[in-house]
Amino acid sequence: MLFRRHFLAGLALTPVAARAAQPLGTVATISILADMVRQVGGNEVDVVSLVPPDGDAHTYEPRPGDLLAVRGARVVVENGLGLEGWMDRLRGASGFAGVRVVAAEAVTPRHFVEDGATTIDPHAWQDPRNGVRYVRAIAAGLAKADPAHADAWRARADAYAAEIAATDAWIAARLAAVPAEKRQIVTSHDAFGYYGDRYGIRLHFVEGIATDAEPSARDMARLIGDIRAQGIRAVFIENMTDPRLMAAVAHDAGVTVGPEVYSDALSPPGGPADTYIKMLRYNTAAFADAMLTNR
């Protein structure tokens, strides 16, 4: 009898317990956002990134599995600012009915003028103060989808935001050691504009905001001229771009290419930049060391 009562009670409780333990299914467009979701959501969230580590969000082509992932998600986290041109269509086709988070919604966008046309620069996460804004948006979105965990997620978001703010202070101190006239870097696409604005670094690059534009011979020649004239030795390739273009520029300018830096995607797990904070620190160390060798 006793056994029977416990058995029935167990049966009645199982579905509720199982539902409570089910992590909140979340899809992030890029690995940087997926890391932020993981930091805020902890074990109560199960997150996948559509664009893989080392992947290029600008030119990404969704796979059939992505449609199913978005359809089954309760939260989708996107950057916004025009980064994921393929996402509206994917979300629409999936019939997604959950909470949509646009991480950059509270960011003041940076604009970029190229050949007379003004474009919004989507790489806002490269300024850690925007990273904090992203974290707030993500915590609010998770809480909306699953209010039962809202307090825990807000507390974790607060701790994580403090860690990002401490990283921002560390970066500013590290770069303060570089004389102002040496604060110049060359990268293959213009992904570090927010970073440069934040820390007073002058940027040169081969491609514009996106990675799919072919630079003209004139653009290449102008960049090589700048590298020579300014005595720049801090020349970098981002992890998600084709290295050949920058290798050719560096060769013609007579400089060597520095370590790979991380702009639009994290490294695979176990790599030097497999979290957002590690990415910021790794890039900063690489930039600072190389900028000191500028003439």
Ligand SMILES: [Zn+2]
């Ligand atoms: Zn980019």
